[in-house]
Amino acid sequence: MNDNEHLEKLVNELMEDASYEKPSHNFTDTVMKKIEALDKPSPIFKSVMPKWPIVVFVSILVLLAAYGVATNPSVEETTPFYTQEIDKVGQWLSYLFSKIVISKKALYTLSMIGIVIGLQTHILKKYFNSRLT
Template structure:
């Protein structure tokens, strides 16, 4: 107990000796200038650049084209290739009935859709209550 009082007296004496510091007259102005500099230095850049997006789109296009080609291994010449692409009615309508999805995939897609809708409703209510 005695040592605590001695410590308190020592701290009080040291605090009395040290004068209070006062900010300069233009302190607020200097702080606001610093904030403006920090705001102007922030640059937003996308996660995926245009090159990445174009590369991804190209890969998806090649994979889709490969998926719609028949498995006979026949090579399309440049003229036949354009004719094949322009005649969309035949290859598109012929290939769509061949698509089959398993029940597991169907249930998964339906479950994810329901969860997304449910979460959207909950988040909407949360943010309405928070900002109202």
Template sequence: MDKDKELERLVDKMMEEAPLETPSSNFTYVVMQEVTKLQQSMAEYKPVMSMQSILIALGMLGIFGFYLFTTNSATTPAEGQVIQLLSDAKSWFSTKMPQLQISKTFSYMIGAIGIMVCFQAFVLKRYFNKRWA
């Protein structure tokens, strides 16, 4: 008990001798500037894919789709036939859609890619939630 009282007196004496620290006059301003910088760096939006890569992918997809619908197993259509097919969209879809055949391997590949994309989205969401929390 005596040791505790002596220790308490010693701490009280040291606290009386220590000067009271006060922050500088622009302390709040400096802190708010740092908070603003931190918020700006965290809220910066960076797209996963650039616009150029999206346009290239859409162009390639369009070319592939155009090739898929305009090619025939026996012959390829001439320029006039392609323009005629494009101008008559209703008959174009009705005549070309039955010819479109997708193999099982291709459908399995599309399904696997879809599952992988969903899984990666789930994993990345958890990662970023943990990182920013």
């Protein structure tokens, strides 16, 4: 028997005697849990509000702004036509609440919030109706 054969014989014996390593008792369960998690579809974000009202709303705003710019070149000096209507509402509100002074900025902001809430309430109502009925 040459050196090589001696070595092979020795290592063969060693490796046959070498014991296997045992993983934890819940190894299979852990792997299966990970696989179940892998198979579960991840939650997909779906907005409550459909896209079309947002698109319509933004389009109206853009059109109004474009119209305002097109009809009044000196935008900074003049006010767009729709502000007159808002002014009227403001005047009416001022008359009603003469002691409360509402600035234009605040009025615009309140109007915008009102429109958004109005839209969302309507859509949420439809959403919950469809889910609960």
